[in-house]
Amino acid sequence: MATDDLVLYTHPMSRGRIARWMLEEVGCPYRVELLGYGDTMKSDAFLALNPMGKVPTLVHRGAVVTEAAAICAYLAEAFPDAGLRPEDTPQARAAYLRWLFFAAGPLEAAVTAKSLGLLAPAERAQMVGYGSFEQAIDTLERAVGGAAPWITGARFTAADVYVGAQVIWGQMFKSIPERPVFLDYVERLQARPAWQRANALDDAAMPGKD
């Protein structure tokens, strides 16, 4: 059932897919507002919510959350019964925050820079957060490979939604090199009913599907 309490502003060809997946994991009713690139995304009404004019943007009872990683973390906190927060141990909490922030910062920057052919030269590695593309990918592989079976250990969390979405996207579009550890993680992630529901909903919302 749609509700005005929880509204996701998104586009099916965007990082909004991450937020949709997280909402499906949470299982709380939400409403979707589909925006268009370059038009409704840059309207005055939407810029008032997100001055970046970007999706995803979530509004929960008047609280605006932008940034896909923050949306995942916010929803895990706002709906604790969904069990998407890390276990209450220093190890699990550390892994949760560490890999969530790593994926939103250094990893995303490295993958985007590589795709654009704009990676920092090797002699500037000390200055950029991702060091080198290879260093960032090797670190991701160790994080995912050390997971049992999820990034913080036994419990699937919001960090798996965010890190996992990047790995799924990277394997699909070849922006992250194919490695057995990544392929296994993708298989586990895509077996989740919430991922499947979110994916089907966004596929159905693709332009030209109505």
Ligand SMILES: N[C@@H](CCC(=O)N[C@@H](CS)C(=O)NCC(=O)O)C(=O)O
């Ligand atoms: N850091 C943001 C990035 C959001 C972002 O760049 N979204 C793109 C779609 S994937 C967008 O809305 N682009 C529209 C525009 O910049 O006009 C996040 O992680 O949510």
